[in-house]
Amino acid sequence: MISKLSKTLLTLLLCSTAAAETFVFTAIPDADETRLNARFSKVADYLEQQLGVAVKYVPVKSYAAAVSAFRNDQVQLAWFGGLTGVQARRLTPGSAAIAQGAEDPEFKSYFIAHHSTGLINGAQLSENIKGMTFTFGSKSSTSGRLMPEYYLQQQFQQSPEQLFSRVGFSGNHSRTIALVQSGSYQLGALNYQVWLKELAAGKVDLDKVSIIWTTPHYPDYQWTVRGDVDKRWGEGFKQKVKQALLDMKNPELLNAFPRKAFVPASNKDYQAIEDTARAIGLLD
């Protein structure tokens, strides 16, 4: 029984091209990692029904692992952030962004602060943040690292290391809230969606932590598919995948992302992200 159970888990966690007939997708672990399986296996069922091929979801442990799995053809479809999508498409010639959340063309980040800093919400960041401690989310996060770093540079003409007394990487957006709320870091920046979700779930104590600045809009998350899927699952498969995503209307499914709906996207929607990443030195 042990081996059977562990095999079940293993096949869920690990996969490779040998199972070519199964279409596999993943999502970057940007927030609530627990119950990922439960949340995304429903999406897998939906896609299976729409596409008429076996579809499987595999969880990954880090942003980089999601990109690696996509590049290595262990997954053929992925829900990436802006930056991870750019990384993945650069490493996987022929792959394309096909859909994004309705919210994603106008995504934003929140800068948050511990109450002891005395900072309040404003139209731009206060000069007083200089010398405080600051945490990003994951190193490859668009809303938790890339864009916040970009806007900091824009306003202060300094890198975060020069600006702050300490710069950390919490690992994910939920953790950023926890670390700023506990006062471990004075400031943090994160995905606005995760903030709203945690706030609704009652995990944010507004007496301890609050928003001090909202960034301008930028494009973020998207679905990216490998270029060779038509060859392997038949002509027009990529289009079918795209349509299935755009047709996803069930709020329960959409909530896994969490998005209101999916809308079409293309690689060039993310040119700005790529340019920003290059300007900051996250891409060569």
Next chain:
Amino acid sequence: MISAPRYHLPTGIRSFLLLLAAALLCLPFADIEISNRSPWQEFAAMAGGFFQPTLLPFDELIAAIAQTFSYAFLAVCTAAVGGLFLSLFFHQLWLRSLCAAIRSVHELFWGLLFIQLIGIHPLAGYLAIALPYTGIFAKVFAEIIEEHQSQAVAPRHSDRFSHFFYAQWPQLLPHFRSYSLYRLECGLRSSTVLGFIGLPTLGFHLETAFMQGLYSQAAGILFIFYIMIASLRWWMRPTLLPLYFAVALFSLWGQEGLQLSLASHFLHDIIPLPIRNGEDINGILYWLSHLGSTEIGPGIGNTLVVTQIALLLTAVIALCLFPFSSRQFFSLPIRFSSHLALVILRSTPELIIAFALLLLLGPSMLPAIIALAIHNGAIIANLISRHSHQITLRLDASKGFHRYCFEIMPRIYGQFLAFLCYRWEVILRESAILGILGVHTLGFYIDSAFESFRLDVAVILIAVSALLNILVDQGSRQLRHRLHLRSTPQAQRNK
């Protein structure tokens, strides 16, 4: 002419002063600060979780335990056999260097490299443990053999093979066995830690739970892990080896094929960027010097600072904790609880301790230093307390603090230093790992390089940290020779 006799400090004291001086020298460069102002809410949640552990769903739990065990067991078994074979040829310089090189890279970095090379596959996890462990086994087994060379008596003219198996083997076996058991404990820790990068072991669930703030669940997983480690000596019986081997093989077997095609990606990616872009020598030198000044230099500096201060603190913790587990000082109930406490302290992955401390103390090198010191201090305390059991005291020997200072300490001090030297390179290796916390050690930059898919940078940084490790290893070897310490703590422990 009569000259006054020159007084030399005993070598043991001198070495401790050296350790102290090194740590004090590093202190001005250390980024140490307590900056957290309201940690108690999160800390209370953590403590609450620890006292109300919840278990994972049964099937997930069993699967995770089976995986944790299987990776560790298979890797340690094969590494022991491979290491034994290599130890017979350990007089060859190239082999010694090779073994030093493979063991100087932390399992986590081997894991990240193998995932790039062969994809997310059980073999990547297995190799990440088996490879460095083979290097460690080869070294330790070779040293055990060397130390018992003279005691082996065999008929003259017997060939080397017979000499080894008939004269030496029976003496060596208990040492090999005891060391292998200790390595299996390390292997279980390694396979758990590899869960942090995606291996489906207990660490996978532990990291998820901890990062999400689900402290009850995290505690449940930790308790299972403590039980596995604490009961190791009872369930790991030689007669059960074939059964365990079959179970381990079975639970990792049956995976889909390897993707060797990835090797070409990998080989392309590790070529330094300016060479790939066809730049001239100036471009390459500029790239290297930029890497040197922004990452390698600060990385080495921070790694050494964390290591030296942690090493001193490790020594202090070990010397304070060991008496509680020692038969020379305390009775069974205290020894038993101390034993349990040491199991908990040494089995909790440093990353978890460091995260808890990060919440409590705020970000600086301090959480990393304390986490390393607690973990390694508990390991050394456990080893020297067991060592102290072999000391026979006079019936009228002093008691309490006097016994500690004047009876036990002088007798275990050399051994203690030997263990400390041995942990020196381990601490250095592990301090690289805590870079993931945002302390800018070499490990921080290596992790960043993997995150941004700069494998060329990652490989160079890994090579630098390996080199640093080899240097420290050489340094500790010289120190041990100067102090006339046995080079293998384990071998001496059993005398």
